[in-house]
Amino acid sequence: MTANLNIVPFVSVDHMMKLVLAIGVDQFLVDLADYIEEDFRRWELFDKTPRIASHSMDGVIELMPTSDGQLYGFKYVNGHPKNTREGLQTVTAFGVLADVGSGYPMLLSEMTILTALRTAATSAVAAKYLAPKDARCMAIIGNGAQSEFQAIAFKALLGVDRLRLYDIDAEASHRCAKNLAGFGFDIKICASAQEAVEGAEIITTVTADKRSATILTDNMVGWGVHINAVGGDCPGKTELHRDILLRSSIFVEYPPQTRIEGESQQLDADHPIIELWQVMTGKTAGRTNTRQITLFDSVGFAIEDFSALRYVRDQLQRTGLYGELDLLADPDEPRDLFGMLLRAEKAAVA
Amino acid sequence: MTANLNIVPFVSVDHMMKLVLAIGVDQFLVDLADYIEEDFRRWELFDKTPRIASHSMDGVIELMPTSDGQLYGFKYVNGHPKNTREGLQTVTAFGVLADVGSGYPMLLSEMTILTALRTAATSAVAAKYLAPKDARCMAIIGNGAQSEFQAIAFKALLGVDRLRLYDIDAEASHRCAKNLAGFGFDIKICASAQEAVEGAEIITTVTADKRSATILTDNMVGWGVHINAVGGDCPGKTELHRDILLRSSIFVEYPPQTRIEGESQQLDADHPIIELWQVMTGKTAGRTNTRQITLFDSVGFAIEDFSALRYVRDQLQRTGLYGELDLLADPDEPRDLFGMLLRAEKAAVA
Structure with missing residues (x-):
């Protein structure tokens, strides 16, 4: 240089x-x-x-x-x-x-x-291996600083072009929709997380509260979806009800970190989780059938x-x-x- | 700001x-x-x-x-x-x-x-508590980038004004002496480490080789001196013969780090070492008599x-x-x- x-x-x-x-x-x-x-x-x-x-x-x-x-x-x-x-x-x-x-x-x-970009890019890479084939509709729950990056990454890498947005602050959803105007999305702002997940093949959760929240309950998650869980990323901060995890195949970046910081902190220490790199290299299967719920328990790794x-x-x-x-x-x-x-x-x- | x-x-x-x-x-x-x-x-x-x-x-x-x-x-x-x-x-x-x-x-x-300055300042602070009272003569073995900073710190904080320099590269000693001209030192360049320690009340070792070296052997270290061991600072890199350590009261920054990185890596894991902060706060005695060899096993701490x-x-x-x-x-x-x-x-x- x-x-x-x-x-x-x-x-x-x-x-x-x-x-x-x-x-x-x-x-x-x-x-x-x-x-x-x-x-x-x-x-x-x-x-x-x-x-x-x-x-x-x-x-x-x-x-x-x-x-x-x-x-x-x-x-x-x-x-x-x-x-x-x-x-x-x-x-x-x-x-x-x-x-x-x-x-x-x-x-x-x-x-x-750059972190906002790499987080979105990593989510999209994981979804490329895990999401239902030809998924085009994604729910984004939590419409803060990360949401637009997620949307554009999933469009660019997977062809997702329908978004269902929900945030406890409706203004955040409107800002997200406005920022994404001109990027070719069909966007619906929803009144609840429940409404947002309806018909979505991919569910992205990316809320910021530093506590154990339950953004998604078990009944909200249908068979076959891919969950891209981005917001739970430190001890005591989760977004999904534990029952969802028990129904899902869980894919992670680096297990020693995810078991402490991710949604997986809710699981027993020996609960099976799959390392994403092993799916990418073909060492392990990713999605194996259309009814399988795949969960990318993203915490961000070095x-x-x-x-x-x-x-x-x-x-x-x-x-x-x-x-x-x-x-x-x-x-x-x-x-x-x-x-x-x-x-x-x-x-x-x- | x-x-x-x-x-x-x-x-x-x-x-x-x-x-x-x-x-x-x-x-x-x-x-x-x-x-x-x-x-x-x-x-x-x-x-x-x-x-x-x-x-x-x-x-x-x-x-x-x-x-x-x-x-x-x-x-x-x-x-x-x-x-x-x-x-x-x-x-x-x-x-x-x-x-x-x-x-x-x-x-x-x-x-x-700034690291060169803080390393020298830390050495001088330790020596203030540990060196023989009114020490004025210091040997510096290893006359590289850290040597002048050590000299000036010991002059400013303790009144050390006589230096005995030795380096395997004589040019380094001459450069050190030249750089220190005008700072009010009486400087002698020595032909060996043995010669450098003669009459010195403080011995500073600050060589850079990344290996277990023996800059000082036991017979070279008289009773009552203070050793400021700066160069041994990572696993496999030491400067002092183990026998010197066995005769010395050893003072350290942070034991979990020093036992891996410092001269103390040569000792059993339960060999007594004293935390410098405890001397400063009066929790533990520093130098207790004039025959005691005090050793500051410096590795640098956060x-x-x-x-x-x-x-x-x-x-x-x-x-x-x-x-x-x-x-x-x-x-x-x-x-x-x-x-x-x-x-x-x-x-x-x-």
Whole structure:
């Protein structure tokens, strides 16, 4: 990227928006899904660890590192549901990609927008393997910051073009519908979760409350649907009634994390769950019949962020949509950090 | 710092050098030592975890998070001994301070220089409690990037003004001596580690080789000295012969980390080691007699980085030595991330 060892390319929020718009949201999601799928297919070679969380009364701050042996990536992300009441984002994030060989950072990027995109892309990749064939109608329960990204990802990857929206805040549903105007959806705003799931072949739940809620009860879920459960993603935060889980084939990213954070936290520790990467590589079956309820118990895993950072990194040279950060000390003589300081002093005096 | 929610203050390498020079290296170390001591005194209220390491053939990349319940901090740091052969730093680092209440980052800072400063400040704080009274002569074995910082910290905090330098690379000793000219030291460059320790009341070992080396053998260490062992800081990397440890009172930062990474990795898991914070708070005795060998088995802990980030944060407003990073998405309506993207498109077209 640059010959200056001290410089790290930086993708700001402004650059990220320009990058997404230059590529097109739908194409960005399709391309990103390819990177995610590629990394899921080589799942076994990654260093994997559950995210490192620092919990407080109001929320959580997490670090999510992983490495494929060549590249190292991590994301900083917070989750503070109360933030929206103060005009702040529930989730903000940034991430870094680094070279394993030298340990030098290669990219610093905003990841608030990028996380929204990778979460939607991952959901759509999972649905590609799990949803009923030719599904076109999706319910989206919870119409906050993630909802439009989910809709566009499912349209771009699966051809879903009918949406049934529900949110306890009707204004959120109207905003979602308005934002999606021009993207070619047939949209119905519903008065209840019950109404939203009627006729839907895919049910996406993506609410933000930090508690054990029951967005879906067992009677609301018909045989054969695919549930894309995105909102339950930390201990004590779930969206589905446990009975739904007991009727479903459950697919997850990284079991040690999902069993703590996902809908699966409601299950016994030995309840069978299937790793999504094994479905993608053909090691395990995904959907096997039309009456099966498939459930993607999504919590978000570090490898998806790694894929997203890789994808962004690969767009930089072509688009020029990045800045340069003077983040790393680069003395003329690597062992002479103090001398660099002395020379800076002389340069300032001169 | 700023009313713009999307902006995070950023201290670049250039700003950090200007900040250190504006305050003065010695004063910076004294002030930083105060912050470190303050945080060690409230050690118990911190969230503590051993650093999260990703090891590879050539080195390690680590994340070091901690929180005092009000602020959250983490450092990214690598350690790649082979880097110097390629003109790169062995260690580069950057860090972030965030608000626990909202999860929003408040500061992004270079930490290559800052880590060198906090490591030296921590060593000097430990020595204040452990070194022989009125010690003025220090041996420094290993005269690389950390050596001048150690020297200046020990002068500023303890009044050490006689240095005995040794490095397997004599050029490194000469560079160190040259860099320290004008700082008021009486410096002797020695031909061996044996010669360097003669007459020294404090012995600082700070070599970089990533292996179990024996920089000091037992016969070289006289009764009553303080050993400041800085270089042994990851599994398989030590500097002292085990027999020295068996004769010493060993003081450490965070035992679960030190027993894996420090000189103490050579000891049985139940060998007594003393937590430095307990000495500072008076819970445990430090040096109790003049014949005692005290050993600070330093590996570097997240709380020291947290203190350093706090200190830097507190200098920003007064000095103005920072930039502004567009790191966080800040939609008008926090739940409307997608709408922000749409409005960016409209703004670009208009």
